[in-house]
Amino acid sequence: MRAELVSIGDELLIGQVINSNAAYIAGQLNAVGISVARMTTVGDSEPEILRSFESALKEHDVVTVTGGLGPTHDDITRNAVCKFFRTELIMNDEALQNIRQRLARRNIALIKRNEEQALVPRGCTVIQNHYGSAPGYLFQQEGKYFIVMPGVPSEMKGMVDEFIVPYFSERRTGTSIIHRTLKTTGIAESMLAEQIGEVHTLFPENSGTTLAYLPGPTGVRLRITVHAPSRTDAEQRVRDVEMKIRSRADRYIYGSDSEELEDVLGRILSERKLTVSVAESCTGGLIADRLTNVSGSSNYFERGIITYSNESKITELEVPRSFIDRHGAVSREVAEAMALGIRTKSTTDIGLSTTGIAGPTGGTAEKPVGLVWIGYSDRTETIACRFNFVGDRRSIKERASQAALDLVRRKLLKIES
């Protein structure tokens, strides 16, 4: 089955609110074998709404509509739905009961505007709202499904998780859709495509399997999508493609799906009972921030020092003043001394450091914006690697933090650079 998601609301069209509802619904529908063919956003205008209903239901099997069910003047979806299905509003007792209880809990008196929220179109299956007032509706006709939900994310999610997903799970037949994302870093999209080779060497064309390259500032994600008759079959196909990709580019793949590099690195450090400390200059605390986003990171992250001034590099990390004078703060020598200094001071197994020029000012011909030295120190070696990153200040910080965390991962997994 193929779906169209219709989102209603002027706040979306003026860019005031980012439409995260559509992504959520799409992900959940995918999980029950319904692929989304189109997403449409229209404003609070009845003709536009009716036109979108018309074309969505004509072309697709499942239509979801979100937004415009609230109690105020600009909530016109419910009347548009009645007009579209040539029906009228009737009172739904369960919804009314729900609204009364909600208001009573909050000590708010019931006014007519609240009661009216329990009116629903005649002929629909009512989807009760466990997280708010306005109920949702499901119309089923001629093998097609038309679902209307509130636009408030928590209310919509409640209906999707508790009603829509179980409803279609019971009815599902046919296709299973599985996605798997492999996350890479340290290689450009075009080079990665060269490494992996032509897509037809991974899977036959028109086999229901696709591979997408999704580049981002800290790496390229590879998304494998499989449509197959059964879940088992789909899982097997995904595994096959993943294995082929890994045989060609495994060294660049640090994790999968929603895993972040700091999650992966945290797991490796925990398993090996290793500790890490960081000395950051140009990344300004971002590496420590990422490491400490992981619950349990206090087991392996001991401390971090952000030595933004030259003086702090010398006093906190015992970087020899002569290194800074001779080579500059952004140099191999200083990066190495910082990594060694933080490791020694904190008595951790690993010391990690960054020193570079995040820009937009401060670059020279010899040391341009984006030049970053990343230092690494453990019991057996102290080294530094040079990088040239592009982008604005924030992108350079992000890319440098990613490269630094990946350097530790590669060292621990003995992946040669």
Add this chain to the structure above:
Amino acid sequence: MRAELVSIGDELLIGQVINSNAAYIAGQLNAVGISVARMTTVGDSEPEILRSFESALKEHDVVTVTGGLGPTHDDITRNAVCKFFRTELIMNDEALQNIRQRLARRNIALIKRNEEQALVPRGCTVIQNHYGSAPGYLFQQEGKYFIVMPGVPSEMKGMVDEFIVPYFSERRTGTSIIHRTLKTTGIAESMLAEQIGEVHTLFPENSGTTLAYLPGPTGVRLRITVHAPSRTDAEQRVRDVEMKIRSRADRYIYGSDSEELEDVLGRILSERKLTVSVAESCTGGLIADRLTNVSGSSNYFERGIITYSNESKITELEVPRSFIDRHGAVSREVAEAMALGIRTKSTTDIGLSTTGIAGPTGGTAEKPVGLVWIGYSDRTETIACRFNFVGDRRSIKERASQAALDLVRRKLLKIES
């Protein structure tokens, strides 16, 4: 003029990526008097793409297309554009030059796949890409505008800000639409609404002016939108509403539009030639990361220490061991000692500290997840404030970093808490 925004990419339809591009483009088009009537998302499928182009250009004056311009096999937008306008690809020298320079800066060899990114449809105006490889295109025919841009947000934003906005600004006629966002922190949405009062006391109903409350994890944004016959008129009306709001809630407003709290604080510190250092525990480097996101922050940010272990609090910041033993690491006494310790050690004017329980584990009945002490020290006083934040680990880090930066702002501006 009315616009339709077409977004292309399977990653959007499966819910892997939230479509923030459409909101950004909508906001920027609004600013030059173009209202968005519809947003459509389709997948990487040529028939679907062509159908969306057809209907968008038929019904609207301006069409923007984003996504699918990369170098890999699933990037099919460019060919679809050629087919749609019945044209062919030609090499664009400026784009090729840009790609060569980008790769050279990163010491990457040019391969054919890279060069091909400089191919553009014959007959379009080329929009050069200053933040990536793939150029954009503008087709103008019969008073309509058809714009194609990459889907990578930074590249798209560069083209919108540097090309699209100036392009339409020059051609604009009719209504001016202006948005102004006032950013607050430290007050709940309902309390803020009480402070500001009924909307009709700010501006007359149906006057083309609206006010939206946009709550987020680090504060509530207030968005004023004005439609007026001229830009001067619109600016005057926005100023009037802003003044009224400020007269009622100025103490909570730290900045406006795209300003972050760290930008505002950085400006105050620079103006007063004051320096700051931070000692972070539960925020794990996020405060330093935010401070160093500001270009020029090395003038006032001296150093940061992330003391994740108790031992590091003692050795780095001279927090008395007895404080930790007696009151626990998450306590007023430790927060104050950390702020004083970092200020003394770094000889900055201000020392700022955090210690708390970011969760999801580690909470107790007495000290629950979300409890955070924020310490502040300057020449005249050393204090700490207690906060109870809600949310997941990341939200608690963000809320704590915001409260910490705002504490410094209020201290410097002598705003009583």
